[in-house]
Amino acid sequence: MAIRKLEKALRENDLYERYQSLLTEREAEIFSSYFAYDLSLSEIAEQRKISRAAVSESLTKTAEKLEKYEKALGLCALRAEIQKKMAENVAPERILEDVLNGI
Numbered sequence: 001m002a003i004r005k006l007e008k009a010l011r012e013n014d015l016y017e018r019y020q021s022l023l024t025e026r027e028a029e030i031f032s033s034y035f036a037y038d039l040s041l042s043e044i045a046e047q048r049k050i051s052r053a054a055v056s057e058s059l060t061k062t063a064e065k066l067e068k069y070e071k072a073l074g075l076c077a078l079r080a081e082i083q084k085k086m087a088e089n090v091a092p093e094r095i096l097e098d099v100l101n102g103i
């Protein structure tokens with residue numbers, strides 16, 4: 001269970017890193033407070049003067065939005081594919097060619 005939670009957090013941080021600029025300021029602040037700064041729902045709620053439920057709802061909706069962006073743009077998947085090819089010692093020219101041809 002702890003591994004799944006860690007994997008989920010890593011995934012959400014990766015998505016946030018890629019698509020942060022597409023979020024509203026409020027979404028980005030709440031999301032980073034929780035995932036990057038490890039604040040609790042209560043701490044975020046107290047800082048922002050909103051309910052814990054509002055924080056939880058914002059985190060859920062933001063995570064869904066980030067997944068939607070990834071589904072549409074695929075930047076995290078592309079990065080993972082490039083890293084895999086690099087680990088396999090594929091020539092950089094070949095990787096670039098694959099990227100330009102949509103892997």
